[in-house]
Amino acid sequence: KAGVTQTPRYLIKTRGQQVTLSCSPISGHRSVSWYQQTPGQGLQFLFEYFSETQRNKGNFPGRFSGRQFSNSRSEMNVSTLELGDSALYLCASSSDGNSNQPQHFGDGTRLSIL
């Protein structure tokens, strides 16, 4: 069974640009969550999607958005990039979003803003 796949693995952008990150969950998983990790910080929750609907949203500005497609693949978009957006972005999938189920993480996308 293939794991969670995130693309691209690395990305370099400049301030003001926008970026789209992609996450393909484990086959059959319907819940996808996105997290941001910056140096010295724990994983910060961005949002969770389940069956194409945003079910939960973290405390991030509106420049951060996401969506989920009918095949459960998810994308995350960040507009008007700022230097502070440089981080590792992780997505995680679980079978139904029930927190009794463990999350399965991808390898992440490392985003660097110049």
Added chain:
Amino acid sequence: ILNVEQSPQSLHVQEGDSTNFTCSFPSSNFYALHWYRWETAKSPEALFVMTLNGDEKKKGRISATLNTKEGYSYLYIKGSQPEDSATYLCAFKTPASDMRFGAGTRLTVKP
């Protein structure tokens, strides 16, 4: 505010030592507590999901306990090996919230 605290921040032990670390979370409205291991250059890997007060889980040399009334969970590693070196994360959830992660405990096991 759902603060999840982990201690210590980092730990250095010798191969063969047993060790433990703590995850503290709000004791009200508990729903689930997760433990993950995150090795350098890899993705976080689920260790345990715990939901009931008094839960004890074991996976090889690693075990965890849960006290929801006082708001803490312990992770134990018996006979640490160099391959146990990783950051150990706990995450807490209430029914109405997202998953809140602690900052982690970075474990280094010296051969």
